[in-house]
Every structure is written in C-alpha cells, then in structure tokens.
Amino acid sequence: MSRPRKKQVHLAAHFPGVNNTTVWSDPASGSQIDFASFVHFAHTAERGLFDFLFLAEGLRLREHRGRIHDLDVVGRPDTFTVLNALAAVTTHLGLGGTINTTFNEPYEIAKQFASLDHLSGGRAAWNLVTSSDSFTGENFRRGGFLRPEQRYDRAAEILQVTKRLWDSWTPDAVRADRVSGVFVPDGAIEAVHHHGEQFDVHGRFGTPRSPQGYPVLLQSGDSDPGREFGAATADAIFSRHGTLEAGQAFFADLKGRMPRYGRHPDDLKILPAATFVLGDTPADAEERAAQVRRQQVGPQTAIAFLEQVWGRDLSAYDPDGPLPDVDPDPENVSITRGRVRHERDTVALARQWRELAESRNLSIRELIIETSARQSFIGTPAQVAEQIDSYVQADASDGFILVPHLTPGGLDEFVAKVIPELQDRGSFRTNYAGSTLRDHLFQGDTPASRDRPREPIPASRDS
C-alpha cells in the first residue's frame, strides 16, 4: 500500500463514561450495561472505519460527601469480557480499554491481552493507567499501597514484565507438525526471570505470541515523567484537547522526545479526547450544544460541582439562585472521591467564579454551565470535519478519541455525516486496508512502525 498523499486522521470511539459528560436524561439514552448497547456502538464505529473502540475503567464507584454519587451514570461491565465479546460482532475495529497496573498482576494481564489479541485476530489495545489511591484499593487484595511518586516506576516495570512474557514465545513456536510430531519444539518458550521493586515473576508464559505481538499500548499522563514514559513506550497518547497552539506544543514536545529512544515520530499517535455536537446550520449546532450542556449540568449536578470547589454541604442552596455567601473550606478538598480532581487552589477559583457570576448575574447552575468545558467541535458536519482535519494537518494531533454524550447512538450522526466529509477531504480511509489495529494506526507510515520489535527488550533489573 502506497503512502497516502495527505496526513491521515485517526479516530477512536470512546464508549460514554460514568461522568456528567454522558447525558442519561435524554429519551434517546439507552442502557450503559446491556451488551446490545456495546454492539450498537461498535457497529457504528466499524461502519465509520474507526481505528478502535475504547472502554474506560474505574474500579470503585465514585463518592460525593461520603455517599455514592448518584447523579451521573453509574456502573460498568468488565473491560476484557466486553472486548472479547465485541470481537465476535466486529471484523476490523480495534478493541481497547484501560486496565489498571496497580490492581492487576503482570502475568495475568499478559495472558488476558494475549488472549484478546488472539481471539480478535490482532485488534487489542491497552491503556495503561496506574492508581495510587487507597480508596480504590479497598476493593483489592493489595490495597492502595503505592506511593504517588512510584506510579511510573510501577507502570514501567509492569510493561517490562508483560513484554518479556509476550516475547518469550518465538513467533513460529507453534509448529503443530504432524509428520515430525512436534507441537512446540524445545527451547521455543524462554523462561522469564524478573526480580524487581514491584514484581517477582519466574517461569514460562502460557500463551503463544499473539498476532500483534503486543497489544497497541496507549498512555495518558501530562507530567514530565508521564511524557517521557509515553515517548519511550507508547503507540498512542490519550491526551487532553485544548487550543491549536497548545496541541502543537504538546505534539512537538512528545515527538521530540522520541529519537532519544530510537523511535521515529510516526511510531506514536497523539489522540486527544474530544467531544462534538452537530447541527444543520452553525446556529443550530450552537443551540444543540447549549442544550446538551444544560442536560449535562442539571440542578443537582450544579450544586455537586459547586460543593467540590467549596468543600461544603451546599444542598440547602437554590441552584437557580445566587452563589453561596459563605467562603470555601480549603481544608476539605477530597469531598469527591474516585474521580480526577480538576482544581487545586479552590479559594482562588471560588473568588474567580464569584466575580464572574456577579458581573453577568448568573445563577449557580448558569455559572457551572458557563464554566464547564464547551464541546471540542461544534458545527455543521462540514465544519466539524474541517476543524478535525485542520488540527491534524497542523500537527496539533494525529486524530481524536471521540467521546459522544449519548449511549449507544451518540456516534451515529457523526459516522453518517462527518466521516464522508473527512473522506472527501482525502484525510480519512475509505476502507480498512489491513486487519490488525497496528495496521490501522501505522500502515502507510514508516516500515519500522508496522511491526513492533520481536526481540526481547533488555531487562535492567534481571536477577
């Protein structure tokens, strides 16, 4: 396959998550759990020739003011099990998910991803996330023992061990030769001996090398160690979406770190998470976007958001009334647990919000709607295609991980209307040229990125 003339857009489909981005009050909102919803979503993404489907993970239900948070979608199925089942109803779509490195052991993860990759014909992807919170740890044998500064040490070590396990079978180990009677020859399965800070793993791996060798590796993490880890090891970065300039700076920084690890910039795709709202006209799209934001921030959700900043019980306040006259309690910042916290200096933020609300005469709910993020892309299908393409062509990203606000139909309109626009621009595939997720992400790029290294990577802490 010859290299496309124009830089190609890569798209992933993020199954709507358990936060207020996902609108459940809409009549079109379906089950977040029933397998039929996943099938619908996967079929839409595959019809749209997306690179992969993505499932997020959270291993403890979120709590707000000491009780289970009940205002957003709650509940998710097991990631591996859904992805394996989806492999049965799709043929090309990549199947990726977050699997936590703190609450899993490398041998089991290696077996599970190798199994998914085998059973999907080479379509597995792993988003490595490392937690250090004891809150989630209460659901696990190991507890939440990890010091925050050890997060990337653990992620790096678990990746090192899983790669050694995946590499421990030679690619042609399974001979299955009836004539000679050899199924797997002696010496074809290398014994792994790893002794490290986090893990002691000794023995042979039980699963033959899978079609992709390794699952496609996704990472997020914006800190300096996070960026370094991504530049060294990731196939794709799940980043935050911002301005064109911020995207270009992140893109250049990440890809600039790669030569140090002997990697070509094309070996890594940068895929910010992005939301979108479509309309028949620009004004229509803006109106729909505003409506979605009102759905995302209901009256009770507005109070809950305010409580996260104020660190107090504000349930007595009217969401359609003015901001509380009391000041935030800066000591009580952990009012919501089990989710990423956005703000650190809550006193300054509260002052800023108070000024904004007073100057524009905003109620609590109006303020929260005003200050919550606008959708990344708002417009007609042609406008949204143009915006996406311009980010990619300007090297602010290699594509996007799209997060629809509705389950399971939130991607239907995008696939029907925006994908053809992107194809018309020559920026998006018109068929799947390969069969594995690595093919989708890297085919047409440098030959080096087509196949991951098949030799074992050096182990620094071998016994």
Place this chain on the structure above:
Amino acid sequence: MNPYLGVELDGAGRHPAAWRLPDARPSELFGAGYWTDLARTADAAGLDFLVFADSFAPPVDGPGQTGIVRGRLDAVAIAARVAPVTSTIGLVPTATVTHTEPFHLSKAIATLDFVSLGRAGWQPSVSSTQAEADLFGRKDAAPAAVLWRELAEAVEVAVRLWDSWEDGAVIRDVATGRYVDREKLHYIDFTGEFFSVKGPSITPRSPQAHPPLVLRCDGTADEPAALPVIGRWAQVVRVAAPDLATAAEVRARVRGAVAEAGREPDSVAVLLDVETLLADSADEAQRVLGQLDGWVDGERFALPTYTQRPPTAQVVGTAAGLADLIEDAVRGRAVDGVTLIPLALPSGLRAITDGLLPLLGERGLWSDGDDGDGGVGGVGRPLRIGRQSKAAAEHPVAEHPVAEHPATLRDRFGLPRPANYFATNYAATNCAATNCAATNYAATNYSAANHSTEARA
C-alpha cells in the same frame, strides 16, 4: 429424568497427542474460529453447557514435552468470544482464585452473564503448585486446606458483589436528578482470613444474578477441604470417579455436605466426568487410542502428569456404550448427569452430538425440545428447559416465568433467580431509614424481575 449433559473443552482434547489426528486443527487452537465452531456445534445440539478448561500451570521444557499441546488462552475470554455466536448453551469458564482478585472475577463472570444474556456459569479452582505461585511472586504454594478456605472467601466475595446492586437500582429519576437509587447499592464490607473487599461492584446485578457455581469434588486428598465449600456454595458438582459405584458414594457425601450447610440436596446437581473416545466400533476406538498413546509413549510420557487430573470414568468405544453408561448412571441414581471430556477434538464433540444424543433420545433420556412451538435465538429450536424444578422445595418462588425469556443456565438446572442477600437481610434496616416499599418489592419480586437491568423511570 433426563441427565444433565455438559462437555469440557480443552485444547485439541484431553489426550495430549490428540492434535496429531487427521481431523484435528492444531494450528488453529489459538484462534477464534476453532472455538466458535466447537461452541456452535454444541449449541445447535442443545447440550446444557460447555466448560472451558484453564490453569496458570506454565508450560515446561524437556523430554516428552515437544509432542504435546502447550499454550492456552484465557477461558473467560473464550467464553465471552463465543457468547454472541451461540444462543442457548451455558458457558462455564474455569477461573482460578488463588492468585487473582475476587473483585475482577466477580465482575468478569457477571459481564459474561450480560453478554450471553444469562448463560454464564463459573468453575472456580485453585492453583496448587509452586510453579504457578512463582509466576506471581506474591506468596508460596499452600496446602489444599488453605487453598480451599481462600476459594471459599473468593466465592463469597464474588457472590456478595453480585448482590451489591439490587435489581432496579438504576432509576433515571429526572425530577431528582438521580440516575441510581443509592439505597439499593451496598457495601459488602467483607473481611476474611485472606483479604478484605469493600464494594459495591462496579457492575450491576446480572440477568441470572448468580451464575451457577460449578465446583469439583474428585475423591482425592482435596475432598475434605472441598466438601464444606461445595456444601455451602455449589449449584453443580463435578465428580471424578473411576466407576458408578464410587461416583454414587461421592454424590452421597456431596449431598450430605449440602444438607449440613442447610441447603436442599436436590438443589445441587452432581455430574460425573467421563472421558470419551468414540468410534463406529469398540475395536476402532481402541485402535485410535493405541495410536494416541503410542505417540506419547514414544516420548516416555505419562498422561496423568500432563492433565493433573485424578483418573475418572472413560468410554473408549461406541456411542451405544457411552449411552449405556449414562443410562445406568441416571436410572441407578448414581449421578444427575455427566460432563463429557472428549479425548480428541473436534471429532469427539461431533461423536457426542451426532452419535450419542440420538441414541439417548431413542432411550427417552434426551430431548432437544423439538416439539414444535417456535424457536429461540435464531436456531429454530425451542428450548429444553430445566428438566424438573428440583429446587422448587427450597425456593418458594420457582414459578419463574422462564417461558417468556431465553433460558438461562440457572433455568436449565431448575434454579430460580435468587433473592438478593442485601435486600433480604437488610430490609428491616432500610425500612427504618427510607424507601421501605421499594426495598420490600426488591426482596420479594426478584424472580419476576425482567432481565433488563435498567428500569426506566
């Protein structure tokens, strides 16, 4: 009474040389097509369930190893992969508990239940060797008594997590802005000898609520450790025994353990493991076995070493011979059914579906429900549902409306959808707080609850 009929699938069959037979598919053992073909064959034939074997036991190098199948895929993954392409058969993966997280196991099996629309089961097992322990590096191998105590805790955690969401917890109440009624979500607050788990699960209550638990009772040194766990938790017990008389003794001990745990012995099905190698004549079957053994003997190889299974009943002969054994087993009340373990695949499965089942049908021991009132799931074959509601005495709500739903694996075993532990045990406390009516509704109407998890407000 018709016997329960399940089949265990493992690689190219239980015999380690089976991959060399002409109809074997040895180069496809790690691909989806092999497993979906097997599962569809068993599904179309109306078998009750498939067990997918699994273990962390690592492959070893050395004399006699090159000629045997090495390598396996995760059994829960295989079960999930075949779920969407099958419609009625139960899917029972083996999943070990010694080196894994109960929280993950609980939601994985619950999710298998969602993707199969209520056909999941679970065969929990222990990892007893140091070789397996070394792959995880967290602890050393432990004796059976310890491993089974830990298994009991893992099962208890998994089952409590399955109940940590009551049915109808998702309310989508726009007026109050609440997606979920948190009074119907429960911390399990489990603290045991081996671990503590807070809960609730991240996964709502599944179609069957409690996918059937399949436990092994092998008459080995493990049995004293296993029996109390079986007595408390098992819905299905797999027995390895060399003959029916021994099997009947094990069954009696299992039923004793169930009664001792305060449960109704008739609510637990005891199935004998039978290894099978079938051919048109007994001589031909013996010839094939001789060929298989010859391939292994040539490498001075011992079968039990590989399978790590205690010896069990074996039929190397004709389908009629196997039918005789099954007939004797159920008419003599030695066991409630069998788990057939083909020595070679896929031939061994075909011999069961095409050879054995028609014979059992002629003897009145099998009907695939083909009595003509409509098909289910596109296979054009009506359901053959739970032969008798054996558990009716134990569960007063056995008038589960099975006819209106695709049959679950629990239906096949005559088990109603279970009451929710938390809704039942904590109803009084919840009443004191709020929401008394809703709680009692959940406690009493579980069997009639629909299979959709998301009641819309």
